[in-house]
Amino acid sequence: MILPDKTTHPRLLSASCACSVNTKEGKTRPPTCPGGNLLTLEVSRALIPRVCVGARDTPITGTQVFGRRGGHTSELISLVTAVRAADLKIAPRESKPSSGAAGLQSPPVTYMHICETDVFSMGVFLLRPGASIPLHDHPDMNGMLKVLYGKVSVRCFDKLEDNLTVSSVPPHFDPPLAPLQTASLWRSTLRSVAEYSENSGPCLLTPLRDNLHQIDAVEGPAAFLDILAPPYNPDDGRDCHYYKILQTVLDREMDGKINEAQQGEDKEKEEETWLLEVPQPDDFWCGGEPYPGPVVSI
Secondary structure, eight states, X not given: OOOOOSSSOOOOXXXXXXXXXXXXXXXXXXXXXXXXXXXXXXXXXXXXXXXXXXXXXXXOOSSOTTTSOSHHHHHHHXXXXXXXXXXXXXXXXXXXXXXXXXXXXXXXXXXXXXXXXXXXXXXXXXXXXXXXXXXXXXXXXXXXXXXXXXXXXXXXXXXXXXXXOGGGOOOOBXXXXXGGGGGGEXXXXXXXXXXXXXXXXXXXXXXXXXXXXXXXXXXXXXXXXXXXXXXXXXXXXXXXXXXXXXXXHHXXXXXXXXOHHHHHHHHHHHTEEEEEEEOOOTTOOEEEOOOOSOOOOO
């Protein structure tokens, strides 16, 4: 989700993500909405402006804003659940063929910027058939993902607090890691794997639950509304990091050899996995395109 910047971790535009855009020509960032938290709307009953108000008014306190039901949070979830592609004036379209000019390809993912303040960011991600937004995190952030068309598979992980302790010596990996890579190694838990369509409610993430995820388009193109609170901001420690799922030697040896009884016994153990922090994958970049939906004035 290029000629990525190899010197720093580029920020992912994502759901669950900030509104800057990485392109083949370099990183660009749509202007953030001026005026901070003071959101005023055009005289309109459109659903999208109402969602913006709901996101603005949901208090960002504690560690599980979107995961805690009640009050403004429940209202926002209800509004987002009702959003459909037509509310943003978008619709599924044929995949654009790769451009032959200068050997450049069309981006696998594009982003429509709607709004960003100090409190939240909101936009739409559009995935071509077979496209993926790689496994990435949302440090100290809450997120809400609502599919507008198509279907996506979302795999959610969380880092374990006791990352590398004496009792959790890293196993042998296949292929082996270089010594310097151990500093970028994280113990984690696979929390869930689920598919979402336009008829599904939103997928939620919090700082402590389902904070890392990978998003894959299933059976064709897909698009989803993405709300983050607060938005990515590297200056405040909220930068995007990418991860690779590692396979241990034991995993390799056990593949295809575990019977049903053993699967039940080892289920809890198998939920634990190891992640390696990596640069933005070379096959992922995100292009920008205009947002055609209702105007949100700031």
